[in-house]
Amino acid sequence: MIFGLEFPPIENLVEWPNIFGPADSWYGFNKIALINLIALVGTTVLFLVAGRKKTLEPATNAPKGSRNLVESAVAFIRDGIIIETIGPAGLRYLPFLASLFFFILITNIFEVIPFFHMPGNARMAGPAVLALLTWAYFIAVGIKHQGLKYFWNSVAPPGVPKALLPLVVPIELLSTFIVRPFSLAVRLFANMLAGHILLVTFSVLCITLWGASLLLVVLPFSFVMLVGLTGFEIMVAFLQAYIFTILASVYIGSSMHAEH
């Protein structure tokens, strides 16, 4: 409690009671699970609806409606992420990276959607699963392209002098197979949790100032800050989905060929 401002304990911000199912049961279903389900079903339905429309605008020969949205998003992932980081050889990984991008984007954007106000990735389980999935994916791509030699190539890049190997191998082993998934998961989780706590802080401040008599003059500034931060968090939701996808793309690209 600071200056009459009562901040709720952190459990109240991120832990949600089950909508159905008893607490601590494996089939308990809470708000986070609902957000993940909406992201899954929403992405699938969006792509199905967009893929069903075959018509183009007659005047400009351009796609319209949901197909326009999905086509521009996929073109952004293709040209802005895959071509830039892997090259044309990485185009076969477009479906995986596009689903990753859309799933993370939709779960993140629930941070600013009314009645939810909770990013699905502010609990560690979601980012951890996505990072483990990416980890397994880039290792599988490495084994497919280089065989079992991939593990040796990734811990000892060709061209490193023999004398340096005892130093290089542990560092590369740690940074490739342990730090990569850990930092992927922690980056997404911490960004979303920090944004959520920031929004909660300013909301609590606004509510507290509403009841204050003399300090009411500060309320407009606090409210403007809250609105501005909401816009900022929309940008962060996009940026984190972009960064997660681009890092997954870089990791996949680096396991396609031995480093040189």
Next chain:
Amino acid sequence: MSILAQVTTAAEAVALTAADQKSISAAGYAGLAYGLATLGPGIGIGYLVGQSVQAMARQPEAAGMVRTTMFLGIAFTEALALIGFVVFILLKFV
């Protein structure tokens, strides 16, 4: 017997306060720890974005490539600050 019980209770009370003391001092230092964790990444991201803007201004046709690499660099640099934030949460609330 009663003296022994009293001693045990007193020892338990002392142990509890020691644990409490530790968590209280950890919570007090949490803000300092996070503040220190932001210093390096702050300088790093500032330098990185500044140099990227300079590169884009000097060679606008390479802007797309520079922007992608810039976001990659920001993601790697920012990771340290975010780990600091997680440590802050762990010190403060757990």
